[in-house]
Amino acid sequence: MAAVGRFKHAIAKQLSLITTCCEPQILQAIRTPPKKTNAQFAVSLAKLAATLRQDPNVNLPNNPSIWCKATANKIQANDLIATATADGSNLNFGVQQTEFTKQVLQEVYHEKTTYGWAHIPKPREKPTVVIDYSSPNIAKPFHAGHLRSTIMGNFAKRIHQAMNYKVVGINYLGDWGKQYGLLAVGFERYGDEDELKKNPIHHLYDVYVKINVDAREDPEIDRLANAYFKRMEEGDEKALLQWRRFRNLSIESYTGIYDRLDIQFDMYSGESQIHDYIPHVYQHLQRQNLLTKTDDGAYAVDLEKYNLGKAMIQRADGTSLYLTRDLASLLMRRDKFKFSKALYAVGVEQEGYFKQLFKVAELMFPEDAWAKQLQHVGFGRINGMSTRKGTAVFLQDILDAAQDKIMDYMRNDTAKYELIGEDGAKMIADQLGVSAILIQDMKSKRNKNYTFSWDRMTDARGDTGVFLQYAHARACGIERKAEIDIRPNCDFDLLKEDEAFELVQMISQFPEQVEMSFTTLEPCTLVNYLFKLSHATSLASHSLRVKGSEPSVAEARMLLFWAARTTLHNGLSLLGIRPLEQM
Structure with a gap:
């Protein structure tokens, strides 16, 4: 407890x-x-x-x-x-203030990097949750929606792990369908092997843009794209060989970019990998008498009585749709992971689609508990995202632009910049840029739209990711300069100042904030708590000196600031941010 x-x-x-x-x-x-x-x-x-x-x-x-x-x-x-x-x-x-202070600070001391969730009862067997997030489309830009999905999904993964779930993070790539047929046709015209090896994501995107321009003027291209995709669905090995190469090169490129965000996926999946499960989807739908034929020969599930319209399952030409393939992916994940719940981090504009998907799954498997534990983790749009060089359509562009912005600030402090060195400054700037992007995204309720602002998000004085990193680094600096061992059995009566007890109270609220964030999957709950914690720590540090105080007083205050820093570290880690010890 x-x-x-x-x-x-x-x-x-x-x-x-x-x-x-x-x-x-x-x-x-x-x-x-x-x-x-x-x-x-x-x-x-x-x-x-x-x-x-x-x-x-x-x-x-x-x-x-x-x-x-x-x-x-x-x-x-x-x-x-x-x-x-x-x-x-x-x-x-x-x-009783002294007893309260003692119990809170000793709890942080004993739990350390698990403070905030160590008190959660551990089940004999961890339940499994699968989380579908990021999910960019091969040959299309990694746009703002994918960025928000990556951030929200990574938070959901980390907080589920803290709450004793076995988590499977899945990057479900858009690597199938007519769009891929269009890319294949485009590569025959505009592909360049050297450019593909140098930067596969950017080159495939350039090819895709060019072939789309051609398709607007030449209807034959659409026909060729459909025919190519049909060959893929029928298992044509030559078509699939090229598809595998494009897919593998793209995943390799994405992995390096995700590493900058400290994000790792347990599985790179995609619509292509569930082909064998599509017949099973049709079988289950037929078994439950859910399929109805439309006037044009397509098949749908009638969800009118649930106010969800008709869910299209199969085109008249026999090819599958997004919903068919998402149902197939659920079957694959059920068989592979035996999950008890599944989350999808996707924009709120897809809310209607997910209501259809979840209802069809529930009707297909009325006796299965997992089919009732499907959750759409929705989020609003980002407005105004652009770099100084133009529209930031790729994640790498966004991260590089944030790093450049921070580097501009750092170069203004010549003495510190020379002390850290170019490589050290780049590393710090990259982490500060990532922190700035993540916190700006997570500081408001996830369903809300927000306007992206480079200047506001990189400000060290406002409630930003840079400020939180500065607060953590400053607390680490107090520990380094004081050179006092952290001991759990200090004289707690010496922490009698109002600022000290207010900071203790703020630290004590962290476990409850973690549980609230888990219940709602709202990272803003944690973000706004961390701002309050950082301000309370700053206020206390101005009046409660550690270095130069009486040894017993310094020891008690050091434990207090160490506990605050540990709490901040744990909160940042839950949000997917690597805390910096020096800036």
């Missing part, structure tokens, strides 16, 4: 004896007060009253504030709880 949990249970135990509410109900009602008070926890007795009124044996006064005062007078102080005061219909609790 987290340290905060022990204090909450102490409150719930007393209240359960006074109010006849059970402890789980009270625990659900305990909150951190929204404004600064002398209380660390609060309970709305009005909310508890709503539960109690369902019990005919309980008589409550009409005025909740009277009941609140009477309840406060019955609370007994103990080794954890110091005070209980009435505030309208709210009951505020103050903790």
